[in-house]
Amino acid sequence: MRTVYGEHRLYAQLTIVDYSGMRVLWTLFAVLLVSEGKGGRGGGRGSSRARFTSSGKTGGSARSGGSYTKGFSLLGSDAKASRSFSKFRSSLRSSMHSSALRTAGLIIITNPMTPYYYGGNYYYWSRxxxxGRDMKRSNVTKCELNIKETQELKEIYLDEKKTRPELVIWECKSGFYCCGVECCSVIDDRRRKTFIIVLGIFFFLLVVLTVICCIGTIKDIRSIKYETVRVT
Structure with missing residues (x-):
């Protein structure tokens, strides 16, 4: 009878630990999500992004008013910028705005005086x-990229004599920042960062809870064995 009682006590304790632990875990998870939802509605240029001044060769970094704003990415900012360059080259190569010399792997801009429209933005090939652009928007960020210092765009030329444009300029609207050769959302990057942090905390607590349950189970099993031996 005492053995049966010990087994019932074991199941009861495990049930209490499981339910109480999971309840605390899910409550904390929900609180973190709600708190981020309230704090992430500010938009604009929050302090969650590192901001530093670019100088000399930036290795293809987009300049914004003398500074470069670097956002967070689930894949890393370098991978994100590299992907944007690849997409930009592919779009430009297949558009009517350029002609591709497939044998040499070059992209020739057929009409450099006309801005190239891509991803909702106009790209200009000179200051x-x-x-002299017709449409001038307010509350935007100017992005300036030196093509001669950017290896990712080295195959873009203005003519078959391999005259390279000095730079490419585009604009990002409010809530976006210069990212590679496009505009990235501040809020999306903030959400990715928060998701990774919350997910890490969640799995950490899950591991801790599992360890606690295992320790409790081992102790109860040893206790039941001891009581069984003592009764026998």
Missing amino acids: SQYN
Whole structure:
């Protein structure tokens, strides 16, 4: 009878630990998500992104008013920028705005005086072209990329004589920042970062809870064996 009682006590204790532990875990998980949802509605340029001044050769970094704003990415900022360059090259190569010399792997801009439209933004191939643009928007961030210092765009030329454009300029609207050769959302990056942090905390607590349950189970099993031996 005492053995049966000990087994029932074991199941009861495990049930209490499981339910109470999981309840605390899910409550903490929900609180973290709600708190981030309230804090992530500010938009604009929050302090969650590192901001530093670019100088000299930036290795293809997009310049924004003399500084470069680097956002967070689930894949890493370098991988994200590399992917944006690849997409930009593919779009430009297949568009009517350029002609591709497939044998040499070059992209020739057929009309450099016309801005290239890609991803909802206009891309200008010189400062004079950008300054003389017809549509001037307010509350935007100017992104300037030096093509001659960017290996990812080294195959873009203005003519078959391999005259390279000095730079490419585009604009990002409010809530976005210069990222590679496109615009990335501040809120999306913040959500990715929060998701990784919350997910890490969740799995850490899950491991801790599992360890606690295992320790409790081992102790109860030893206790039951001791009581069984003592009764016998």
